[in-house]
Amino acid sequence: MINKSVKHKGVIFDLDGVITDTAEYHYLAWKKLADELNVYFDREINENLKGISRIESLEIILKKSDKFFSEEEKYYLADKKNEYYKEMIKRMTPKDLLPGVVDLIKELKDRGIKIAVASVSKNAKTVLSNLGLIETFDYIVDAEKIKNGKPDPEIFLNAAYGIDVEPKLCIGIEDSKAGIEAINRAGMLSIGVGNYETVKGADIVLKDLSDPLPILNLL
Ligand code: BG6
Ligand code: MG
Secondary structure, three states, rough: OOOOOOOOOOOOOOEEEEOOOOOHHHHHHHHHHHHHHHOOHHHHHHHHHHOOOOHHHHHHHHHOOOOOOOOHHHHHHHHHHHHHHHHOOOOOOOEOOOOOOOHHHHHHHHHEOOOOOOOOOOOOOHHHOOOHOOOOOEEOHHHHOOOOOOOOOOOHHHHHHHHHHHHHHHHEEEOOOHHHHHHHHHOOEEEOOHHHHHOOOOOOOEOOOOHHHHHOOOO
């Protein structure tokens, strides 16, 4: 819920689909694997994978298959998808930042707002390095240490703790349904970017971050 009198002191960014368009690479890597397995997979199913861990994403994809996969085979397949994904992110550079991200980060830093990244991706640090942002954030959540993925609020609460800002004074930015639910359950103000249907549960929905004003007005 938006309370205009609250001056927010921290902003927590999701990575894939918020800072950069790796959400598209995740889709393309899953699509390649699904095609190889002859399993139906499309962009609509993909919307439900956003913010969801690698192995849980695979479980959702395999629901469309009538074959049985052992745990070992599932880990092998998840790993295969990750190899496709890693190949795609190798070529990333700061040019791959989404519109408005650099300006928003600069403005937040100038105003003394603490910033963090809350991504469940085990590739987050590689992506942030390639984007030239590894030193930029005050705190980056270590996905290996998070027990409960989104929509559980754990990852956002961990980020708030990492920047030493009370959750109710934090803003979370997400492109996934699970992520918006996690922010809301963490008691933070939620900003959804991207696909409207996916993020409509957010307090504020934006097309992207190219206009920082709706966020700056909350500080
Ligand atoms: C999230 C993405 O950020 O990270 C998901 O939205 C992805 O699509 C998840 O499955 C895990 O990423 P990785 O890089 O560890 O496979
Ligand atoms: Mg995302």
